[in-house]
Amino acid sequence: MAERVKTDIGKAAAALDLDTELMVRLKEGDGASFGVLLEKHRLSVVHFLYRMVQNYAVAEELAQEVFLRVYRSRSTYEPTAKFTTWLFRIATHLALNALRDGKNERLQERLDDDTSDMPVRQVSDRRPSVEQSMVYQAKLDEIRRAIAALPEKQRAAVLMHKYEEMEYSQIAKVLSCSESAVKSLLFRAYEALRARLAHMA
Amino acid sequence: MNCPMESRENAQLLVDYCAGKLDPEWEARLDGHIATCAACGEFARRQRAVWEALDGWDAAPVSADFDRRLYRRIEAQVSWWDLLVRPFRSPLGTVTPRRTLAGAAAACLLLTAGILLERPAISPAPAPNEMAQVDTVQPEQVERTLDAMEMLNEFSHHVRTEGSGSKL
Ligand SMILES: [Zn+2]
Numbered sequence: 001m002a003e004r005v006k007t008d009i010g011k012a013a014a015a016l017d018l019d020t021e022l023m024v025r026l027k028e029g030d031g032a033s034f035g036v037l038l039e040k041h042r043l044s045v046v047h048f049l050y051r052m053v054q055n056y057a058v059a060e061e062l063a064q065e066v067f068l069r070v071y072r073s074r075s076t077y078e079p080t081a082k083f084t085t086w087l088f089r090i091a092t093h094l095a096l097n098a099l100r101d102g103k104n105e106r107l108q109e110r111l112d113d114d115t116s117d118m119p120v121r122q123v124s125d126r127r128p129s130v131e132q133s134m135v136y137q138a139k140l141d142e143i144r145r146a147i148a149a150l151p152e153k154q155r156a157a158v159l160m161h162k163y164e165e166m167e168y169s170q171i172a173k174v175l176s177c178s179e180s181a182v183k184s185l186l187f188r189a190y191e192a193l194r195a196r197l198a199h200m201a
Numbered sequence: 202m203n204c205p206m207e208s209r210e211n212a213q214l215l216v217d218y219c220a221g222k223l224d225p226e227w228e229a230r231l232d233g234h235i236a237t238c239a240a241c242g243e244f245a246r247r248q249r250a251v252w253e254a255l256d257g258w259d260a261a262p263v264s265a266d267f268d269r270r271l272y273r274r275i276e277a278q279v280s281w282w283d284l285l286v287r288p289f290r291s292p293l294g295t296v297t298p299r300r301t302l303a304g305a306a307a308a309c310l311l312l313t314a315g316i317l318l319e320r321p322a323i324s325p326a327p328a329p330n331e332m333a334q335v336d337t338v339q340p341e342q343v344e345r346t347l348d349a350m351e352m353l354n355e356f357s358h359h360v361r362t363e364g365s366g367s368k369l
Contacts, residue, residue: 038268046267047260060264064271071275136257143258162220162255183213190216193255194247201250 019083026074034071041084042067044164045091051159052095054148062094081173088164088174092156099152139200146196154189161186202230206240215241219248 019040025033045066050059069090128136147155153175160166160174168179168186175182205211217223218231235241264270 035268038271042263042267046263050260051258056261060267063263064267064274067271068274072278139254140258143254147258162252180210183210186216187209187213190248190251193251197254198247198250200254201246 020079023074023077023083024079026071027077034074037070037083038067041087045087048088048159048164049091049095051147051163052092052152052155053098054144058098062091062098065094066091082170084164084166085170085173088160088166089176092174095156096152142200143197146193149196150189150192154185154192157182157185158189158193202234204234204238204241205231206238206244212244215244216248219245219252 019037022033022037026037042063046059046063049062049066050056053059053062066087070087147158150158156175157171160171161168166174168182172179172182175185177185203211205214214223214227214231218228218235223231231241235245
């Protein structure tokens with residue numbers, strides 16, 4: 001089915017080349033290349049981790065660990081895989097570990113408690129009314145709960161598919177499974193999400 | 202075309218369709234099918250609702266001091282080596298001859314590697330599948346040692362530069 005899905009091969013190849021080149025330059029001692037990689041991928045890594053663990057402090061701590069490991073591994077880096085596959089493999093591994101270690105035990109109470117660490121969405125220059133804000137927060141809360149209720153691997157697959165716009169083959173490499181396993185994970189995940197969120201249309 | 206709902210594999214086509222990820226040819230085929238298939242139409246309506254709901258989940262900007270904290274942690278690793286090799290620097294702040302320093306540093310490296318290898322329980326277990334290019338080849342302890350060697354190189358370069366700058 002992969003060939004049925006749109007791919008911008010030129011763009012992907014260019015991105016692959018740039019990231020790989022930066023990593024190779026870093027390996028050769030060009031510290032500035034690390035800064036470029038950090039600038040390029042910082043936001044997506046932090047957001048992915050936030051949506052995985054749903055706690056900003058934990059997400060940023062994990063993201064620090066991700067980039068620290070990238071830096072530490074520069075001397076042994078071999079460009080055998082797409083850089084983002086490697087990057088998200090590290091991020092996913094750390095997120096799953098953190099969830100299993102209970103590092104994120106505050107998740108449930110956060111969800112039950114306040115939403116103070118959530119971003120305020122800037123939709124327009126008009127300030128939303130109190131009622132609009134409450135409706136928005138309630139919807140957001142519902143989405144967060146629905147994602148949090150997914151088994152961890154399904155959650156990771158959905159987040160990479162939806163927000164990182166990764167192809168099945170790349171998600172498969174990140175999660176170390178087959179493409180058909182990824183499709184199965186996504187099918188079950190979206191099935192659960194449809195049951196919980198389809199009424200929001 | 203056959204109804205994609207007949208198999209789980211093909212039902213994923215509908216998910217891609219709703220996400221706008223299909224190529225134009227398959228999108229047109231699905232358009233045609235959905236116009237005549239109530240089950241797929243309902244599936245697509247619900248899947249689009251999920252997709253749009255997820256679109257509404259913004260994440261906050263990264264903390265302003267994120268990079269500063271990260272670089273501080275990176276520097277701390279190098280500083281650790283600085284502390285380790287400091288005894289081999291002369292009291293006047295000049296650097297011992299390169300060969301002596303290299304020998305001393307190599308001894309430290311071997312000592313550290315020995316400690317790591319002797320006391321595996323202290324180190325966390327190697328993370329499986331964590332780093333494709335690294336862990337499939339070497340255990341984390343070896344990776345650490347290589348990192349340490351890299352940091353040592355950096356350190357040696359640093360002290361050489363510093364040494365020549367302050368005029369030995
Ligand atoms: Zn159908």
